[in-house]
Amino acid sequence: MIDKTYGSAAEAVADIQDGATLAVGGFGLSGNPTLLIEALLAQGTRDLSIVSNNCGTDDWGLGILLNAKRIRKMTSSYVGENKEFERQFLSGELELELTPQGTLAEKLRAGGSGIAAFFTQTGVGTQVAEGGLPRRYDGSGGIAVASPTKEVRLFDVGGEPRDFVLEEAIQTDFALVHALRGDRHGNLVFNKAARNFNPLAAMAGRVCIAQVEELVEPGGLDPDSIHLPGVYVHRIIEVGTGIDKRIERRTVSASPNHEKA
Incomplete structure (x- = not known):
């Protein structure tokens, strides 16, 4: 089997050229491949056509590429949390293919399954x-x-x-995804809500790049626990468990036992 590990996010995305098409995992801010997105921003790639459920927020996830005007087109099902997205779309700077959420998921899955x-x-x-x-x-x-x-x-x-x-169906040049755990052969395990569009995006990309919080040796994953087999993954980097994870909208309610002062 092939060792698919790369030394850094920058190395893993280095051949993503201007004008590329990308499928990007994540739902809201859950499961965003943030380090891969930041590496893509740092290398200056532009005119991207991106397929993702949403476009992050103004300063997080895909929103940082949008703010830098690196995105030419978004294919999404929800874009309501990003004011800069609204501004660029209404001003004619950004193209949007708005797609029902379930349809978008199936278009990605079909693209990865050879269904036209x-x-x-x-x-x-x-x-x-x-x-x-x-x-x-x-x-x-x-x-x-x-x-x-x-x-x-x-x-x-x-x-x-x-x-x-x-x-x-949708097929893209590249896919960027985030997983909790992966092995050197590219088998991936996702954590709870991060198992949203990530497996589907991975399937749709001709070259899939995965960032994982923990990298294990082959055989270190329970075969029955693998959510995405390594056949769909071509490059993998370890980003550690200390990466920043944001909550898109926090709602806090008082405890039933809370007493007013």
């Missing part, structure tokens, strides 16, 4: 299928690029005819 496209009911009867969703504004309030019309086909499901919309 699939039919889903999600989006039927809306602009997702009918087209016309703004993808890029012209800076004056008009739409410069709109989403296209997609094929809708009738299928008999359980004796009931239903419309389904055709969605194409």
Whole structure:
């Protein structure tokens, strides 16, 4: 088996060139491959087309690439926590392909599974299928690029005819993901909520780069506990357990036994 370890994040992302397409794991701020993103920022790569559930916040996750104007296009399902994202999109600086969350997940999984496209009911009867969703504004309030019309086909499901919309799979040049633990062969284990879009993003990338908090030797992972087999992972770096992990929105409630002063 091949030892897929790299010495640093900078070394692992060094060949990601301007204009590359990336699938990036994470949901909100959970499971963001932050050190790989920071290394990509430091090397100056720009004009990126990124597929990720969201774009971080103004100063964290993919938000740091956005603030530096390194992203040309985002394919996402949720973008509501990033004011700079809103500003760039409405001003025509950023292209956005807004995609239903489950559809986005399946597009990534399909891309990694060799499936070219699939039919889903999600989006039927809306602009997702009918087209016309703004993808890029012209800076004056008009739409410069709109989403296209997609094929809708009738299928008999359980004796009931239903419309389904055709969605194409996603494959990207690279994938950046975060995992709790991995071995030198690239087998990965994710922790709780970090097992969100990370396995799917990893599958979709032709070259998958994983940062792990703990790197173990081959055989150090319980085979029944592996969430993503190493066949999908091409490079792996260890970042340690002390990396900064942020909470997107903290909500605190008083204890039931709390007494007012």
